[in-house]
Amino acid sequence: MAAEIGYYSLILALVLAIYQSIFPFIGASRNDERLMATAVPVAQAQFGFLMVAFFALMYAYIVSDFSVENVFKNSHTDKPMIYKITGVWANHEGSMVLWVLILTLFGAAVATFGQNLPALLKARVLGVQGTISASFLAFIVATSNPFIRLSPTPLNGQGMNPLLQDPGLAIHPPLLYLGYVGFSLVFSFAIAALIEGRVDAAWARWVRPWTLLAWMFLTMGISMGSWWAYYELGWGGWWFWDPVENASFMPWLAGTALLHSAIVVEKRDTMKVWTILLAIIAFSLSLLGTFLVRSGVLTSVHAFATDPERGLFILGILAFFVGGGFALFAWRAPAFKSGGMFAPISREGCLMLNNLILTVGCATVFIGTLYPLVLETITGSKISVGPQFFNATFTPLMVPLLLLVPLGPFLAWKRGDLAAVAQRLSAAALFTAVILVFVFAWVEKGPIMAPFGVAIAAWLVAGAVSEFAFRIGLFRVALMDSLRRAVKLPRSVWGTSLAHGGLGIVVLGIVAISAWQVEKVEVIDVGGTMQVSGIDVEFVSIEPRTGPNYKDDVGLFRISVDGKLVTEIESAKRLYQVPVMATTEAGIYSFWTGDIYVTLGDKSKTKNAWTLRIFFNPLAQFIWFGAAIMFAGGAISLTDRRYRVGAPRKKGSKKRAKAPAKEVPA
DSSP: OHHHHHHHHHHHHHHHHHHHHHHHHHHHHHTOHHHHHTHHHHHHHHHHHHHHHHHHHHHHHHTTOTTBHHHHHHOOTTSOHHHHHHGGGSSHHHHHHHHHHHHHHHHHHHHHHOTTSOHHHHHHHHHHHHHHHHHHHHHHHHHOOTTOBOSSOOSSOOOOOGGGOSTHHHHHHHHHHHHHHHHHHHHHHHHHHHHHTOOOHHHHHHHHHHHHHHHHHHHHHHHHHHHHHHHHSOSOOSOOOOHHHHHHHHHHHHHHHHHHHHHHHHHHSOOHHHHHHHHHHHHHHHHHHHHHHHSSSOOOTTOOOOOHHHHHHHHHHHIIIIIHHHHHHHHHGGGSOOOOOOOSSSHHHHHHHHHHHHHHHHHHHHHHHHHHHHHHHHHOOOOOOOHHHHHHHHHHHHHHHHHHTTTGGGSOSSSOOHHHHHHHTHHHHHHHHHHHHHHHHHOOSSOTTHHHHHHHHHHHHHHHHHHHHHHHTTTTSOHHHHHHHHHHSOHHHHHHHHHHHHHHHHHHHHHHHHHHOEEEEEEEETTOEEEETTEEEEEEEEEEEEOSSEEEEEEEEEEEETTEEEEEEEEEEEEETTTTEEEEEOEEEEOSSEEEEEEEEEEOSSSSEEEEEEEEEETTHHHHHHHHHHHHHHHHHHTSGGGSTTOSOOTTOSSOOOOOOOOOOO
């Protein structure tokens, strides 16, 4: 019964989405307030029906209803309950339901919390959002129905890919989808603005919180995926430039550029056309990622479907929205008037350069990801574009961007003073120089450019601290006055400083693990010891264990430094029963200097010895710690009154609000 309820909920949601994609536009064209107002309850009801469908599918997984084909193909009675639940979105059909659920969540959020949006703009935004959800609901119903019944009912299921049976996969896809799909709302605002023919500071104010929200979740989703690959796949790395990794990274780059360009639109009423274009590009790249992982053109642990027919359907959706969006942009964008002029040395100029570098970097990743696929389609030739290409092209582009990050907040709008900025950043520059000299003196091995990478990380962190210190007048006024200024600072300033500092921490982790990772592979007997970077790893014992749906050979390892026991960790060779698949469970212990990372390989055929692969990954945890700080910075910024949806104060208030204290511009 749950499957039927879920299926009919999808049908009802599709009907509502079709209504939402037509009648709000009609109401806006006729200026019919009642017809436009119907978009609000329709968007809310559509989200409600998607909730019913999603939880109906989840219920089928929880009770192991193998009469539902999707449950039969992706679950098993022996699976732990958490993986029965996460199995809902660990497959193509279920993940698409989650995708559209999040899509309708954003639409319902605008409908519910966008009271201050002009009626015409709100109706058109919800209309575009309804068109997107109608397209994907039609795709689900026509090609990817998760509620198809089987007869007769199988006694048990086929299980789920063992690599996906991990707590990290309970969090990674929903976060990633919140980022991907969040850009749909920014796209809807952009298309509505093109139709209406108006982009101004108020539009940018409404768009910025949704852009920031999508960027936050995409940042955390990418970070969680990297962390999962680090500890689950047993290869000791954090990023491999896999095409599916790139599929999520490209909209993040475009979204980061959009986030900064929207600031210029709001503050200076310029870069309007460019901001609209970035909004279309960010969502277009999100749709491209959806196509890549569901069309069968890529083979990856991250990919879902391998059905070309489904891929063609998604390609049609992609062509409609991307082609339609760019066509509308080409038609309407020339009518937008440019804003005020500004000098190259100004905050606008810095943000424009920021956008230029980010978009060129995004184009580099785009070409490196898609060129092999296009070449194979046209000529049949297969080539591999791997880390060497991206490291040689993308990394050099990011260096000037990272150097510019601390400068922007100190530059004035319209015309900046580089001498004044240099003075305010002198302490940060001195700190960076000291770090550079120290790293060169301390580190004997590794790439010659690695100390400069550490210096850039120090520059980012010191720049963020300097910006915050300048805004509160640290060392220039009394300490209590500085504290009072810190409390009164806009939360967006706190968030920006945290995000930029978090970026520096991420860069530090990336440079350290890339430059100074140490790897050793040996075949040793039980009781033997390996030493990596001054850390002793003793192979204590190995014993079999049985889990809910797998069997393990578990190795116990003692970690010692200078003869003193630090901890014990376990690494295992795991064999899943349904489906039959072997995995490696890494043992990881984090020192403040980095991770000791142990993986258990195959057993020797001639003696009681095993292959051990041990890494020392310097400062690896800084990558994910820094990403968490960036997310926290975005979350704090969202609490700023100016960034909330409907932030502009309503006119006509009877009581005049007390004028706020003068604030330093963000």
